[in-house]
Amino acid sequence: MKFLAKNFYFIIASILVIGSSFFVGYNFGSKHGIPAIEKVITLSGKEEAKPATVDFSPFWKVWALLNEKYVATKDIPTDQEKVWGAIQGLASSLGDPYTTFMPPVEKKAFEEQISGNFEGVGMEIDVKDQILTVIAPLKGNPAIKAGVRAGDQILKINDTITAGMTLEKAVSLIRGKKGTEVRLTLARSSTPTPFEIKIVRDTITIPTVDTEFRENGVFVISLHNFSAVSPDLFREALRDFVISRSTKLVLDLRGNPGGYLEAAVDMASWFLPAGEVIVREEAGRNGAGDVFRSRGYNIFNNKLKMVILVNGGSASASEILAGALQEHHKATLVGEKTFGKGSVQELFPVTGDTSLKITIARWLTPNGVSISEGGLKPDVEVKITEEDIKKQKDPQMDKAIELLLKN
Numbered sequence: 001m002k003f004l005a006k007n008f009y010f011i012i013a014s015i016l017v018i019g020s021s022f023f024v025g026y027n028f029g030s031k032h033g034i035p036a037i038e039k040v041i042t043l044s045g046k047e048e049a050k051p052a053t054v055d056f057s058p059f060w061k062v063w064a065l066l067n068e069k070y071v072a073t074k075d076i077p078t079d080q081e082k083v084w085g086a087i088q089g090l091a092s093s094l095g096d097p098y099t100t101f102m103p104p105v106e107k108k109a110f111e112e113q114i115s116g117n118f119e120g121v122g123m124e125i126d127v128k129d130q131i132l133t134v135i136a137p138l139k140g141n142p143a144i145k146a147g148v149r150a151g152d153q154i155l156k157i158n159d160t161i162t163a164g165m166t167l168e169k170a171v172s173l174i175r176g177k178k179g180t181e182v183r184l185t186l187a188r189s190s191t192p193t194p195f196e197i198k199i200v201r202d203t204i205t206i207p208t209v210d211t212e213f214r215e216n217g218v219f220v221i222s223l224h225n226f227s228a229v230s231p232d233l234f235r236e237a238l239r240d241f242v243i244s245r246s247t248k249l250v251l252d253l254r255g256n257p258g259g260y261l262e263a264a265v266d267m268a269s270w271f272l273p274a275g276e277v278i279v280r281e282e283a284g285r286n287g288a289g290d291v292f293r294s295r296g297y298n299i300f301n302n303k304l305k306m307v308i309l310v311n312g313g314s315a316s317a318s319e320i321l322a323g324a325l326q327e328h329h330k331a332t333l334v335g336e337k338t339f340g341k342g343s344v345q346e347l348f349p350v351t352g353d354t355s356l357k358i359t360i361a362r363w364l365t366p367n368g369v370s371i372s373e374g375g376l377k378p379d380v381e382v383k384i385t386e387e388d389i390k391k392q393k394d395p396q397m398d399k400a401i402e403l404l405l406k407n
Helices: 057-069 079-092 104-113 142-146 167-174 230-244 261-268 317-327 386-390 395-405
Strands: 023-028 035-041 100-102 123-128 131-137 153-157 181-187 195-200 209-213 218-223 248-252 277-283 291-293 305-310 332-335 343-351 354-364
Touching: 057 079, 079 100, 079 354, 100 104, 100 167, 104 167, 104 354, 123 167, 131 142, 142 195, 153 167, 167 181, 209 230, 218 230, 218 395, 230 261, 248 395, 261 277, 261 317, 277 317, 305 317, 305 395, 317 332, 332 395
Parallel strands: 218 248, 248 305, 305 332
Antiparallel strands: 023 035, 100 354, 123 131, 131 153, 153 181, 181 195, 209 218, 277 291, 277 354, 343 354
């Protein structure tokens, strides 16, 4: 089963794919305490020697010099912790913020984030243009109540600068027990200087679907994530839409950070004939990737008028659903450019208490447009200004309704 979310990360949850495992063997056999790599067992089970063309001597020289010369100002890492650090450096050398090695502490935190029991601030983060960025604060949770917005850049967590920080490390610093406080130093495009926000952690609730039938005959479905229960809740929302006898639908995906691929495919299938392409997977050197097609529920006729609202907090599965319905001319996209999270990560156990998360594929829209390269551009661009926020106006929703009420 494949999942999307971002690795951008929920501060409270993340999505992953469980895959095959591999193991790197080593021992500590030399007089300098230098690990001697003995073998690598690959995913296929084939045993290989260490790469003959790679000169590891600089690494071992640095290892020995650090052991011999370094004067510690704090506790010196164990040899095992040094190995974990080296592997983290190897993963980060690829320049992909989503390909990361998780030592025991980070792996445990990651597993807690996907277990369903969350205490934290309730927002999703990612690395965008090498800067830790808020994808979306979750409705009704501490982050959004404290004033955090989609697109905010996180410069510091408490007193720790985030430059070069992994997502896993950032998550571990932001999460914490209910009732405790975390300080975030944020940069925002509409604010001239960075500012600090204090957030009191709490038990996180994850909203999924809200519906509203407006007096003007427009039915609004607000979808907040693509969780395991989202397809059933979305089906119920569509049932209410049908019962309302409205033909005008707004699907609000603003601030929706994504989730399960299968949920996006299932939802798109309500609007598309069987076999229509919803999303294409562009794999790396291991193959061409899969094509995910509509299951053909396709219950709506050509009388349906549909607008999808998107913004910079719409990512991953949101972009897949919106992109498919846009390119199949089932919906008009209104709002702002989406986040651009179009990659797939798979999680591989390395040892019993460590894991490696690797980007294995990228998502393309039905017409072959890479979601990662700039996100989706709305058909009708409408921005929300600081003044709109102060006056509690929603020009994006207003434009969507205007389009639907046109003859």
